[in-house]
Amino acid sequence: MAVERTFSIIKPDATRRNLTGKVNAKIEEAGLRIIAQKRVRLTPIQAEGFYAVHRERPFYKDLCAFMCSGPVVLQILEGENAVARYREVMGATNPANAAPGTIRKEFAESIEANSVHGSDSAENAETEMAYFFEDREIVG
Ligand code: IDP
Ligand code: MG
16 A cells, blocks of 8 residues: 545634644544644635535535634645545544544534545545645645
């Protein structure tokens, strides 16, 4: 399995409850390295662009508003099979369906306020990393 990179967001529900460190501990315990990280407040334009793939879904408007409702932590994670590995560590989209020990099972408030984002493919990871990070901000 090759070393790869994935893109992560710690969402506003988690930063509001001061859970950044607990989420990062789960990431690091899973063998993933945080090689870029910044805390920002997303603008509506940034959130709408990031989630453009979901623009026809009924939850799109609410999701974009939620993502702008407080600080988020943007991250790039590196490790063996990082895309799939982080999806495992995150757990299912709906915390009610998430496996024990996953970030979403332990921390998520709802299907929308589910504490973290993680890329769903290596190709999307590339696009998402480039959307938020300059090369010089990534220190592997
Ligand atoms: P994922 O984050 O597990 O990849 P996606 O289907 O890509 O899930 O959805 C993106 C985000 O949209 C979710 O993480 C969640 O915040 C929100 N979302 C997904 N489905 C619903 C829903 O049915 N109601 C409200 N929000 C949703
Ligand atoms: Mg997704």
